[in-house]
Amino acid sequence: MANLDLSRILNLCKLGTDGLMEYNPSLEKYLPQEPKKLRRLSSDLASRIRSRGEEVRELYESLSNNPDAIFNIYEFSEILQEKYSLRLERTKNLKDPADQNEKLAEIFGEIRTNIIQSLGLVDADTNLSHEERLDIALQFGLRYYGI
Amino acid sequence: MAPTIDDFKNAYLGLKTDTTAIESLGILSDLEKEKLVLQLERIAKEKDPQAEAKARYELYGQVKQDLGFYIGRDVKGMGAALAGVTGMDRSAKFQAYTTAGLKALEDVLQ
Numbered sequence: 001m002a003n004l005d006l007s008r009i010l011n012l013c014k015l016g017t018d019g020l021m022e023y024n025p026s027l028e029k030y031l032p033q034e035p036k037k038l039r040r041l042s043s044d045l046a047s048r049i050r051s052r053g054e055e056v057r058e059l060y061e062s063l064s065n066n067p068d069a070i071f072n073i074y075e076f077s078e079i080l081q082e083k084y085s086l087r088l089e090r091t092k093n094l095k096d097p098a099d100q101n102e103k104l105a106e107i108f109g110e111i112r113t114n115i116i117q118s119l120g121l122v123d124a125d126t127n128l129s130h131e132e133r134l135d136i137a138l139q140f141g142l143r144y145y146g147i
Numbered sequence: 148m149a150p151t152i153d154d155f156k157n158a159y160l161g162l163k164t165d166t167t168a169i170e171s172l173g174i175l176s177d178l179e180k181e182k183l184v185l186q187l188e189r190i191a192k193e194k195d196p197q198a199e200a201k202a203r204y205e206l207y208g209q210v211k212q213d214l215g216f217y218i219g220r221d222v223k224g225m226g227a228a229l230a231g232v233t234g235m236d237r238s239a240k241f242q243a244y245t246t247a248g249l250k251a252l253e254d255v256l257q
Contacts, residue, residue: 077175080179
């Protein structure tokens with residue numbers, strides 16, 4: 001364990017023993033002596049993230065009726081929340097309903113992808129390149145988002 | 148402690164070498180940090196100097212705008228430049244913060 005820093009250990013815990021092996025079998029040698037404790041910790045953390053995943057999915061799904069819900073998506077910075085709020089607001093100025101729907105679909109799609117990636121980023125190994133981390137975050141995030 | 152205009156100035160100037168200063172402001176989410184660093188890395192790899200300069204100009208411009216919003220909203224002493232902001236709607240408020248903050252940032256960068 002001497003070669004692992006704290007963030008890496010936390011990432012490994014969050015993956016859980018099975019997830020860890022699936023993710024990178026070569027890490028088996030790093031498994032601690034107390035697998036039961038690790039599993040308990042892993043399941044606590046996983047359920048906490050899963051529960052935030054459910055919360056944020058509900059917020060996302062409420063956006064079409066309540067655009068202010070964007071300000072409760074804390075996975076985004078305040079400026080990103082403001083920008084999405086403005087973009088959603090501006091769609092109201094589009095006269096053609098087809099154009100409006102197309103724009104809304106584009107914005108909602110972007111928001112959803114960013115939410116999923118933010119949720120999954122917690123699990124993405126910090127030793128990966130930024131590009132790889134973002135790719136893998138999307139895959140991990142889908143689990144917490146409930147798909 | 149509330150950030151100062153110099154904190155934002157250093158964050159902006161720091162973009163040219165690393166992102167530590169902007170990260171220390173605590174205004175970016177983890178995802179946005181990843182994306183910003185990735186964009187900076189991609190720009191650094193650009194072989195065409197003109198394309199690199201253009202991409203850098205656009206990215207820095209965007210970051211400057213974002214910093215402007217936070218400066219206008221959070222930096223002490225910006226109140227005078229933002230008289231009347233209380234009665235504005237969200238969109239007008241966003242514009243007012245950004246415009247005033249951007250101007251303040253430009254001033255200290257000169």
